[in-house]
Each structure stands twice: as structure tokens, then as C-alpha cells.
Amino acid sequence: MSIIVITILALCAIGVTAAIILFFVAQKFKVYEDPRIDEVEEALPAANCGGCGYPGCRGFAEALVKADDISKMNCPVGGVSVMSQVGSILGHEISASEPTVAVVRCNGTCENRPKTNQYDGAPSCTIAASLYSGETGCQFGCLGLGECVDACNFDAMYMDKETGLPVIIEDKCVSCGACVKACPNNIIELRKKGPKSRRVFVSCVNKDKGAIAKKACDVACIGCGKCVKECPFDAITLENNLAYIDYNKCKLCRKCVVVCPTNAIHELNFPPRKETPAGKSTATSVKPVVAPKAEVKAEEAPKTEPTANDETTENK
Amino acid sequence: MLKTFSLGGIHPAENKLSASSAIQVLPIPETVSIPISQHIGAPATPIVKKNDEVKVGQLIAKSSGFVSANIHSSVSGTVFKVDEIMDASGFRKTSIIIKVDGDKWMETIDRSEDLVKEISASKEEIIKKIAEAGIVGLGGATFPAHVKLSVPPGKTAEVLIINAVECEPYLTSDHRVMLEKGDEVLVGTQILMKALGVDRAIVGIENNKPDAIAHLTKLAVNYQGIEICPLKTQYPQGGEKQLISAIIKREIPSGALPIEVGAVVQNVGSALAVYEAIQKNKPLFERVATITGKSLKNPSNWRFRIGTPVKDLIDAAGGLPEDTGKIIGGGPMMGKALTTVDVPLTKGSSGLLLLPREEAARKESKPCIRCGKCVSVCPMGLEPFLLMVLADKKEYDRLESDAVMDCIECGSCSFTCPANRPLLDYIRLGKGKVGQIMRSRK
Numbered sequence: 001m002s003i004i005v006i007t008i009l010a011l012c013a014i015g016v017t018a019a020i021i022l023f024f025v026a027q028k029f030k031v032y033e034d035p036r037i038d039e040v041e042e043a044l045p046a047a048n049c050g051g052c053g054y055p056g057c058r059g060f061a062e063a064l065v066k067a068d069d070i071s072k073m074n075c076p077v078g079g080v081s082v083m084s085q086v087g088s089i090l091g092h093e094i095s096a097s098e099p100t101v102a103v104v105r106c107n108g109t110c111e112n113r114p115k116t117n118q119y120d121g122a123p124s125c126t127i128a129a130s131l132y133s134g135e136t137g138c139q140f141g142c143l144g145l146g147e148c149v150d151a152c153n154f155d156a157m158y159m160d161k162e163t164g165l166p167v168i169i170e171d172k173c174v175s176c177g178a179c180v181k182a183c184p185n186n187i188i189e190l191r192k193k194g195p196k197s198r199r200v201f202v203s204c205v206n207k208d209k210g211a212i213a214k215k216a217c218d219v220a221c222i223g224c225g226k227c228v229k230e231c232p233f234d235a236i237t238l239e240n241n242l243a244y245i246d247y248n249k250c251k252l253c254r255k256c257v258v259v260c261p262t263n264a265i266h267e268l269n270f271p272p273r274k275e276t277p278a279g280k281s282t283a284t285s286v287k288p289v290v291a292p293k294a295e296v297k298a299e300e301a302p303k304t305e306p307t308a309n310d311e312t313t314e315n316k
Numbered sequence: 317m318l319k320t321f322s323l324g325g326i327h328p329a330e331n332k333l334s335a336s337s338a339i340q341v342l343p344i345p346e347t348v349s350i351p352i353s354q355h356i357g358a359p360a361t362p363i364v365k366k367n368d369e370v371k372v373g374q375l376i377a378k379s380s381g382f383v384s385a386n387i388h389s390s391v392s393g394t395v396f397k398v399d400e401i402m403d404a405s406g407f408r409k410t411s412i413i414i415k416v417d418g419d420k421w422m423e424t425i426d427r428s429e430d431l432v433k434e435i436s437a438s439k440e441e442i443i444k445k446i447a448e449a450g451i452v453g454l455g456g457a458t459f460p461a462h463v464k465l466s467v468p469p470g471k472t473a474e475v476l477i478i479n480a481v482e483c484e485p486y487l488t489s490d491h492r493v494m495l496e497k498g499d500e501v502l503v504g505t506q507i508l509m510k511a512l513g514v515d516r517a518i519v520g521i522e523n524n525k526p527d528a529i530a531h532l533t534k535l536a537v538n539y540q541g542i543e544i545c546p547l548k549t550q551y552p553q554g555g556e557k558q559l560i561s562a563i564i565k566r567e568i569p570s571g572a573l574p575i576e577v578g579a580v581v582q583n584v585g586s587a588l589a590v591y592e593a594i595q596k597n598k599p600l601f602e603r604v605a606t607i608t609g610k611s612l613k614n615p616s617n618w619r620f621r622i623g624t625p626v627k628d629l630i631d632a633a634g635g636l637p638e639d640t641g642k643i644i645g646g647g648p649m650m651g652k653a654l655t656t657v658d659v660p661l662t663k664g665s666s667g668l669l670l671l672p673r674e675e676a677a678r679k680e681s682k683p684c685i686r687c688g689k690c691v692s693v694c695p696m697g698l699e700p701f702l703l704m705v706l707a708d709k710k711e712y713d714r715l716e717s718d719a720v721m722d723c724i725e726c727g728s729c730s731f732t733c734p735a736n737r738p739l740l741d742y743i744r745l746g747k748g749k750v751g752q753i754m755r756s757r758k
Contacts, residue, residue, distance in 0.1 A: 116656065117655045117656070120677060121678070122738035122742060124741075124742075124745070127738075127741050127744075127745050130744070130745060132406025133402070133406055139407065
């Protein structure tokens with residue numbers, strides 16, 4: 001009987017001593033963590049996409065709490081609503097930042113941009129881009145292997161089988177920029193979403209001279225400069241035979257769309273024009289109206305079929 | 317027991333279809349496009365402009381750094397334009413396009429066929445002249461030759477190794493050069509020995525070329541210090557590190573150059589070019605290439621002027637076969653598929669291989685079963701299956717510590733993989749990224 005009592009008492013004594021020691025140790029080595037970090041993290045969408053530039057939502061929350069000025073920091077997933085919530089936790093004023101969306105700046109569909117050879121290397125855009133200039137005559141455009149789609153964490157992209165180009169589902173796109181980083185040819189750009197999602201942009205990244213660009217792709221920007229002259233707001237610049245529309249200056253007047261001789265400038269989500277000029281795009285989708293093309297010289301050259309790479313695994 | 321390198325290696329079907337076809341001279345085309353970047357290193361700077369008259373052998377683009385090479389006109393005529401055109405690398409690059417008019421050579425070039433054995437130039441003169449002649453490694457890597465011959469201070473060269481291995485299946489241009497220009501090659505070797513200040517040179521030849529071994533062994537008796545070393549046929553024995561391991565049994569440390577173990581390697585084609593540059597004053601503007609393929613009418617070897625379109629060479633060999641699936645610049649293992657037949661042949665064009673469609677297509681890639689075949693064939697002792705995964709997952713730190721930069725891109729791993737995985741594609745990608753990171757650190 002007494003053995004049991006002694007054992008219980010001894011164990012209790014050890015437990016109490018250990019508890020006292022642990023109490024003082026915990027006091028001594030206490031790590032202070034700002035309780036607001038937890039609060040901010042709670043407010044963030046927990047997507048951990050890295051779109052803000054920090055390692056996950058926790059990392060961003062820590063950075064937000066530490067920062068004196070959070071006006072430059074933005075959660076692309078949550079947008080203004082989340083950021084204003086964060087602002088109220090941290091006591092900062094949040095001015096509404098313009099929402100952005102990813103835009104694919106290439107319209108080199110199989111029809112517009114006939115293939116001159118066939119790639120059968122590893123299915124990765126980065127590898128294809130490091131090997132050669134691609135399956136078509138255009139060395140700047142989309143390679144069509146879908147690395148951007150793989151990079152998207154929000155199911156906001158898919159490859160259109162018909163055009164061979166990636167398509168962005170606007171409603172799902174959180175503008176995290178993962179696709180922008182994944183694309184080796186820098187085709188995708190984050191652009192201002194615009195009122196009612198209306199946007200005007202140059203859907204081409206070809207820097208070749210006009211004749212070469214046009215030969216490779218029917219809807220390439222040929223660097224003619226008509227849009228630059230037409231733009232009343234100086235929003236368009238021409239560099240290396242390629243026009244670029246600054247979305248902060250663009251007032252969406254759509255004058256440039258009309259003058260572009262190759263339909264390289266796209267307008268999105270606009271209502272149809274009143275007097276529709278023949279052959280011009282009244283696009284409400286990603287696919288613009290394309291001038292009918294005489295014939296696609298797809299089968300022209302069986303001689304130029306070769307692909308990107310080496311090892312023939314022949315076993316004889 | 318014949319010598320070979322110690323680690324890994326494969327033996328693909330040799331297919332040396334054109335081995336018995338003597339070197340023919342390809343007619344001069346109507347226009348040539350001479351890229352200014354035909355070598356490893358900085359592209360040359362063009363020194364001619366539109367409408368300039370040029371002669372055969374005239375300097376048209378100047379070396380723009382130590383690791384760079386001069387480029388000479390391969391034809392006489394008028395410069396049509398200096399513009400960007402698609403070349404064998406698969407990208408548009410600056411080239412000098414010349415419209416041919418006649419065949420007027422520079423007066424300084426000795427066009428006679430006589431063998432000049434006497435080496436009158438001094439060591440410094442030789443290296444200077446090799447640099448001026450724009451000679452690059454003609455095995456395919458196109459590393460400027462004068463850079464290899466300039467031994468860095470603190471290092472000494474003990475032996476010169478002439479790479480006459482031609483381990484790539486199908487290719488036979490070096491083989492024919494040895495048979496037809498044996499004496500010139502050996503004089504070229506002696507010139508290189510003088511430039512390096514070594515008294516020993518070893519010519520490594522694989523034993524699938526017994527006639528070349530016999531021919532050069534017979535000739536080498538007359539040349540002091542040159543030995544012929546027959547080697548067991550094994551790919552990639554033509555790799556510098558593998559050849560050194562096979563012949564002198566020394567291993568080059570990771571990241572170091574052959575001079576670290578006292579060896580300098582030059583290709584047999586380069587030895588011929590050196591002979592012509594020093595003894596005949598002829599810069600590098602023509603070379604020998606093989607055109608081959610199982611469906612091709614006439615697999616053969618041709619001496620062509622640099623800048624000739626690939627199309628001309630195909631036409632000379634009997635035209636493009638119906639069933640061609642890929643046109644590969646170089647050999648089947650390390651060569652690169654061309655996108656059009658309009659690209660020019662360059663200093664690095666050792667061959668052109670026309671693969672039939674069924675052989676050219678890649679087979680479907682399946683998951684890795686960890687069989688380790690790629691590890692056992694890797695001549696550098698790497699783990700290709702692991703490097704591929706690391707490259708795909710963008711684990712660049714681990715790629716670096718797993719010595720991805722040691723990969724010589726021989727393609728043995730991809731060749732041997734039973735699951736047809738594109739190992740080398742990803743390793744090369746990782747190598748590129750790690751290389752960038754390492755350069756940015758400096």
C-alpha cells in the first residue's frame with residue numbers, strides 16, 4: 001500500500017518541479033510574435049500562390065505587418081477588398097489599386113501562322129525556346145506547349161486545341177503572374193482590367209521587320225506606326241518594329257484598332273460598333289475576326305519537317 | 317585488349333555508309349550566307365558592307381575578343397547584304413550574304429597541291445597565324461583553336477592528342493581526310509606540336525577504321541614524335557575528356573580543362589586546316605563534310621565552301637529522299653535537326669544526316685522505372701535520371717552540387733533509356749540555368 005503512495009507522491013513532486021522549471025524557461029526564452037500577423041493571415045485568401053512576391057500568405061502577412069507603407073503591396077488574388085481589410089487591421093489607408101488580368105499577346109493560330117516544321121522534343125516551352133525559334137516562321141510568338149497552363153494554380157487557363165494558343169478565363173484569373181514568369185517568350189502580360197473588362201492591346205510580340213513578320217504570320221504587328229499617329233493620347237509607342245499600348249494612358253477610344261492593317265490590335269468586351277467597318281473586328285471574345293486567307297501552305301514542304309533535336313533511338 | 321575510356325559509354329550501330337566514297341568537291345553556289353557566329357565565343361564583327369567586292373580568303377569579319385574567331389570569304393564576288401537569316405542553330409543570326417562572281421583567290425594563298433614539310437614559322441608565329449586564319453575545332457564544338465594552343469601561365473603541355481576517333485555513327489569525313497590527306501594531317505600535327513612545345517603527339521583512331529590506322533601508321537614512321545593509337549570503338553570516345561582517359565589514362569578534375577593534366581586535344585580536321593593555314597597561307601573557308609542517310613541515293617563526302625546552302629549538298633548527293641523525317645546537322649547522337657534546307661553550312665558542319673521518318677520520330681516517353689541504365693552508360697559518372705527530375709523541378713542548387721555542369725551532352729542516357737525519356741533535353745535546360753546562375757555569381 002505504502003509503495004503506491006510513495007510512487008504517486010514522487011511522481012507528483014517530479015511533475016511539479018518540472019512544471020516550475022519549464023515555466024521559468026518559457027518566460028526567459030519567450031519569442032514575441034506580433035498577434036496582428038495571425039489576424040492578417042486570417043484575412044488573406046490562403047491561396048499561397050506567391051503572386052504578391054512573398055513565400056505564401058504567411059510570408060506576406062509578416063511583411064505587411066513589418067512594412068511602414070503598404071500602399072505598394074498588393075494581394076492579386078484578394079484584390080481591394082482583402083487589402084482594405086488588411087489595412088483596417090494594421091491601421092493603414094488603402095487606396096483602391098486597379099485590378100489587373102493576364103493577357104496573351106499572340107494571335108498566331110495555326111491559320112494565321114502556318115507551321116514550317118514540327119517539334120517533337122520534350123514537351124516544355126522553355127526547352128523548345130532554348131533549342132530553336134519554334135515551329136513557325138515567327139521566332140517571338142507562342143510555342144504552344146502550354147507551360148503557362150501548367151503554371152496556373154487557379155484553373156484560369158487552358159490550351160485551345162483549335163488555335164494552339166493559351167486562353168485565359170478572365171473570371172478565374174487572379175493576376176498572380178505565374179504564367180507571365182513561366183512563358184519563355186514573354187508573351188503574357190498583366191494589364192489593367194479596365195472598366196467593364198474593356199481592354200485594347202497589341203496582340204503580337206514580333207520584333208522582326210515588317211516584311212519578315214508579315215510573311216511568318218498574317219496578324220503580326222509590322223511596325224508601320226499608323227496606330228502611333230492615330231492615338232490622340234500618346235499611349236502607343238513603337239520600338240523594334242513593335243507597337244505597345246500603355247494601359248495607363250489608353251482611354252479605350254479604339255481608333256488604333258480601326259487603322260491597324262493587320263488586325264494586330266485587339267479590343268475586348270466592347271459593345272459592337274454602330275457603323276461596323278467591313279473586315280474589322282467587333283470582337284467580344286479572344287478570337288478576333290480574321291481576314292480570309294487565300295490558302296494555308298501547310299503541306300508545302302515535306303522536306304522541312306525536322307524537329308528540334310538529336311538522339312535517334314534506333315535499335316538495329 | 318584495345319584501349320578505351322574507363323566509365324560508361326555505348327556502342328550504337330555504326331552505319332558508316334559513306335566510308336569508301338572519296339572526297340568530292342562541291343560546286344560553288346550562286347550565293348553564300350556566311351554567319352558571323354560559327355564558333356563558341358563572341359560573334360565576329362563584320363568589316364565589309366553592301367556592294368563591297370571580296371575575294372576568296374579575304375577577311376570579312378574580325379574576331380571580337382580572345383575567345384572568338386576571324387571569318388573569311390569562301391567565294392569571290394559582291395557583298396549583297398549583311399542581314400539576319402536562319403542558321404543551323406535554329407535562330408535568326410547575322411550573316412554576310414555574298415553573290416558569287418567567278419573564283420578569284422587572294423594572291424597570298426598557295427594553291428599548289430605540293431606537300432610542304434619544312435616548318436619555318438616560329439612558335440609565336442604559328443599561334444598568331446592560326447588565330448588569323450580563323451581556325452576552330454572542326455570536330456563540331458567549334459572552339460577557337462588558338463585559345464587551346466595558348467597554354468595559360470603555370471601550366472605545361474606534355475602531350476598533344478589528335479582526335480581522329482569520329483565516334484559519331486554515320487560520319488566519315490575525318491576518316492576520308494586521314495586516307496586522302498594523311499601527310500598533310502601529320503605535318504599539321506607537327507606544327508601543332510611546335511606551337512605547344514611538346515615532343516610527343518598521339519593520334520587516337522577507333523578500330524572501325526582499320527585502313528586509316530594502317531595508312532597513318534605507315535606514314536607516321538617519317539614523322540618524329542607521332543604515334544598512332546588504335547582504340548576500341550565506343551561512343552563518346554571523341555569527347556575530349558573521354559579521349560584523354562582512353563589514351564593517357566588521366567582524369568580531368570570536374571570543371572577543369574585538359575591542360576590541367578598536361579594534354580591538349582585537337583581534331584584531325586583542325587590539323588589539316590592548320591597545315592593549310594601555316595604552309596599554304598590559306599584561311600579556313602572550306603572543309604569536308606559527310607552527307608549520309610539510309611534512303612539517300614549517294615552517301616558521300618564533300619569539300620564545300622563555307623556558307624553553301626544545305627540544299628546544294630543534298631542535291632549533289634542525289635536529292636532529298638521521299639521518306640525523310642529529319643535533316644540533322646552533325647551526327648545522330650549530338651547533331652541538331654535543321655528547320656529548313658536553306659540554312660548555310662558552316663565551319664562546324666561535319667556532316668548532314670537524312671533520317672527516314674520512322675527512325676526520326678521520338679517514341680512515347682514513359683515513367684522512369686529506376687533501372688539505372690542511364691547511370692551505367694554516363695561517361696561522366698552522373699545520374700541522368702535524377703538530373704532530369706531536378707531540372708524539371710527547378711532545383712538549381714542541387715543540380716549544381718550534383719555536377720550537372722560536367723555533362724558533355726553526349727546523349728548516351730537518352731539513347732539507352734528503355735522508357736524513352738527525354739533525359740538530355742531537361743539536363744541541358746538545367747545546365748543552361750545553372751550556368752546562368754554561376755555566371756551571375758561572379
